[in-house]
Amino acid sequence: MNVHDSERLAGMLEEAGYVPFVQGVTPDLIVFNTCAVRENADNKLYGNLSHLVPVKAKNPGMQIAVGGCLAQKDQHTILKKSPVVDVVFGTHNIGSLPVLLERARIEQEAQIEIMESLVEFPSVLPAKRESAYAAWVSISVGCNNTCTYCIVPALRGKERDRRPGEILAEIEALVAQGVSEITLLGQNVNAYGVEFGDREAFSKLLKACGEVPGLERVRFTSPHPGEFTDDVIEAMAVTPNVMPQLHMPLQSGSNEILRAMRRSYRQDRYLGIIAKVRAAMPDAAITTDIIVGFPGETEEDFLQTMHVVKEARFSMAYTFLYSPRPGTEAAEMPDQIPHAVKQDRYERLVAVGNQIAWEENLKQVGKIVEVLVAQGEGRKDGDTDRVSGRTPDFRLVHVTVDPNQPRPRPGDVVTAEVSFAAPFHMVADRLVSVRRTKAGDLSELPPEVAGISLGMPTIRVGTA
Numbered sequence: 001m002n003v004h005d006s007e008r009l010a011g012m013l014e015e016a017g018y019v020p021f022v023q024g025v026t027p028d029l030i031v032f033n034t035c036a037v038r039e040n041a042d043n044k045l046y047g048n049l050s051h052l053v054p055v056k057a058k059n060p061g062m063q064i065a066v067g068g069c070l071a072q073k074d075q076h077t078i079l080k081k082s083p084v085v086d087v088v089f090g091t092h093n094i095g096s097l098p099v100l101l102e103r104a105r106i107e108q109e110a111q112i113e114i115m116e117s118l119v120e121f122p123s124v125l126p127a128k129r130e131s132a133y134a135a136w137v138s139i140s141v142g143c144n145n146t147c148t149y150c151i152v153p154a155l156r157g158k159e160r161d162r163r164p165g166e167i168l169a170e171i172e173a174l175v176a177q178g179v180s181e182i183t184l185l186g187q188n189v190n191a192y193g194v195e196f197g198d199r200e201a202f203s204k205l206l207k208a209c210g211e212v213p214g215l216e217r218v219r220f221t222s223p224h225p226g227e228f229t230d231d232v233i234e235a236m237a238v239t240p241n242v243m244p245q246l247h248m249p250l251q252s253g254s255n256e257i258l259r260a261m262r263r264s265y266r267q268d269r270y271l272g273i274i275a276k277v278r279a280a281m282p283d284a285a286i287t288t289d290i291i292v293g294f295p296g297e298t299e300e301d302f303l304q305t306m307h308v309v310k311e312a313r314f315s316m317a318y319t320f321l322y323s324p325r326p327g328t329e330a331a332e333m334p335d336q337i338p339h340a341v342k343q344d345r346y347e348r349l350v351a352v353g354n355q356i357a358w359e360e361n362l363k364q365v366g367k368i369v370e371v372l373v374a375q376g377e378g379r380k381d382g383d384t385d386r387v388s389g390r391t392p393d394f395r396l397v398h399v400t401v402d403p404n405q406p407r408p409r410p411g412d413v414v415t416a417e418v419s420f421a422a423p424f425h426m427v428a429d430r431l432v433s434v435r436r437t438k439a440g441d442l443s444e445l446p447p448e449v450a451g452i453s454l455g456m457p458t459i460r461v462g463t464a
């Protein structure tokens with residue numbers, strides 16, 4: 001969500017006449033788009049701001065803006081803690097940034113704008129997309145759940161759903177610009193439709209994505225196991241461009257901890273969804289988010305999480321140390337877990353998760369996979385001529401290319417045989433085919449043409 005907001009911020013600033021910073025030049029404007037989901041984001045912001053104190057002293061015309069969840073949370077504290085900041089804007093105010101910057105310049109005074117709730121979807125704003133071939137599409141913002149560890153509802157507000165027609169119009173416009181992969185974005189995509197009273201709205205949306213000509217890959221994030229219904233599994237299975245990949249946050253495998261987290265499902269339901277997904281899509285790769293060291297988590301609770309990780313065989317488990325967030329219920333709970341215990345559980349879980357991820361990747365060796373070549377993903381390897389990208393099930397693959405043929409570009413699609421597997425990536429040394437795509441053509445255009453889209457409903461199509 002933050003990355004997508006950043007694209008909107010960049011798009012608006014370009015529209016207002018700003019140009020991207022080039023290495024070696026001191027920028028006139030620095031924008032921090034912050035996250036507050038875990039505590040280390042706070043620490044990073046204030047550390048970065050203090051580094052900028054001498055830079056700003058030398059360049060008095062420079063402006064610094066802080067937006068996003070941390071701005072929404074800390075509001076006036078940011079200006080008190082850091083006098084170098086010119087503008088503070090909340091999660092519902094990203095459209096105001098250019099105006100606030102101008103006002104701060106004219107009035108020579110720091111500006112702050114924080115709204116309690118969203119007035120219009122950020123999707124109406126122009127975006128400067130990071131990639132010519134892949135795009136985020138927001139289907140909802142905010143969340144009606146009240147998970148006791150989570151600060152998001154306090155900062156992003158109640159769920160607001162975009163209407164399907166508007167979402168599909170944005171997707172069609174993106175495809176017309178050369179986009180071949182979209183990721184539908186919502187805090188809880190399974191709740192999509194709650195605002196306009198259609199419980200099957202998300203599965204219908206997935207199926208409708210299947211009807212968009214030229215749209216090759218559809219992903220979504222994040223679903224909620226409590227509200228995950230069978231129609232969504234069916235829609236994933238029958239819609240060929242919906243990828244066989246699911247990122248489904250587990251958070252904990254212990255029923256007691258799930259209850260304390262106010263997560264509405266239990267271990268058996270979670271594993272039941274996975275079994276159904278695997279029955280409908282045997283090749284689906286499933287990833288998850290897990291929190292270790294939630295208040296009151298016992299060794300037995302933790303072992304229940306270990307058990308689910310072993311049963312579910314995630315292709316990747318993003319594991320986090322529980323981080324108390326101000327204003328959340330869990331931050332006030334007794335039995336906060338000492339850091340050393342959290343760290344120990346974290347390390348044990350990561351070791352098991354990585355081993356499983358590796359074993360799952362090893363099963364891919366010898367298979368022919370289709371890779372959508374990415375921009376700047378994976379490692380830069382001087383010795384081998386490889387391009388990197390993702391398979392339909394979102395595994396990262398480095399593919400050796402033919403030096404005598406034109407190099408596949410970001411957005412092109414290659415097929416190759418997997419020859420090596422590590423826990424987090426694979427290598428494919430035998431290239432089978434290369435398909436040059438419109439997205440690939442666009443990647444060769446200058447950045448001011450490729451990757452820019454104006455927000456809905458006005459669409460500027462890249463001129464090729």
Ligand code: 5AD
Nearest residue numbers: 149150249289290291320321322323
């Ligand atoms: N502490 C640790 N991890 C958290 N997450 C959300 N809130 C917290 C917290 N207070 C994790 C969850 C979520 C992911 C985005 O961040 O696992 O799925």
Ligand code: SF4
Nearest residue numbers: 143145147150152187
């Ligand atoms: Fe936070 Fe829970 Fe909503 Fe996810 S579902 S955003 S964890 S409150």
